[in-house]
Amino acid sequence: MSPTIIGVLIVSPIQLLDLSPIDLFAMMTRSYFEACRPPQPLLDLSIPDKDLKIIYVSSSGPNTVAQTTANVGITINVGLDDPAVAPRKLDILLIPGPPPFSKPDEKSLEFVRRHVNAGVDLLTVCSGILVAGYAGVLDGKHCTCPRGIDHFQKEFPKALFKDKRWVRDGRLWTSGGISNGLDLIAAYIKYRWPGPLPDTVLKMADVEPRGQDYGTNMAGMRAWWAWHLLKVWIGGLVGRNKKSD
Structure with a gap:
């Protein structure tokens, strides 16, 4: 079986809370389960480390440090042109949010376009929708964005925005505000890995996924x-x- 490769596109500065749902993927791995010492039947549910890989990508290139609003640096593994993250190499592309009124660099936008055209599952958290929108991959797509910021709808009038915590339209998965990223990734891992593994991980993380509708x-x-x-x-x-x- 081919490994599942997750690319995380960092357009600095991002918020750590936007990025934090990535840990739900990492928690499915064998090394994480072994560290928690669960009963053997639960350990057997986990994914071998070699079968799930997370790669941090940025236009700044490998071995650079991407800044966050919490003044914590994220070490970048590869640049946008690295063969390891070429189109069809990634199964999942996750985009945490940059500042809500920023415009991403064109190389990052082209990276998103090429991967969407190649059939990647695109997941955006909070203002990560900006990167997808400026890349032109939201046109005609149902999606969501942070509540109360009309800027997003004005910038991307061809997108079909819904007032939801998260929305799926085919391979496009988008979330609303920062914490809604957990709801989105919880729904995604249950979709991609149906069975007891996601439920086990969510219980271990004490994550109770909320419904798509706000209160x-x-x-x-x-x-x-x-x-x-x-x-x-x-x-x-x-x-x-x-x-x-």
């Missing part, structure tokens, strides 16, 4: 933000008045 609609979410901003503004006024006294 409140967009109107409710916007009302919460309006009330929250009002409280902050009033609190600021009160604080300034106390200082003046």
Whole structure:
């Protein structure tokens, strides 16, 4: 059986919370299970390390350090032109989110286009949708993005945005806000590896996947933000008045 190869495209700076769901893949491996010392039937569920590989990719090239908003560096394994991550080499391409109003470099966008054309499973977390959108692979596709940031819909008017925690359209899987990446990857591993392995990993990680629908609609979410901003503004006024006294 050929190994499953996961490429993680880093367009710096990213948020660690966007990247963190990658650990759900790593937790399926034999070495992780062995470190946890589960009963043998559970250990037998795990994937041999040689059959699942995670590669960190960036335009900055191999052995560089990609910055994160939490001031932690991510060591990049390969550059965009490395044969190890050529089209049809990757099974999965995961894109954690860059700053929400940034525009990725053209080489990274071309990397995404080539892999989508080659049939990769494309997974985006939070503002990672920007990279897919500017690469032009969202046109006519159902997808989602971080709530309350209208910029995304305006930038990619041909995309069919839905107000969901995560959305799947064929090989395209997109998530909304930061923590929704866990919901997305939980759904994806259950889809790709049907059976008890994903359920075991999710229980070990104490990840309880939420449904695709939010608890409140967009109107409710916007009302919460309006009330929250009002409280902050009033609190600021009160604080300034106390200082003046």
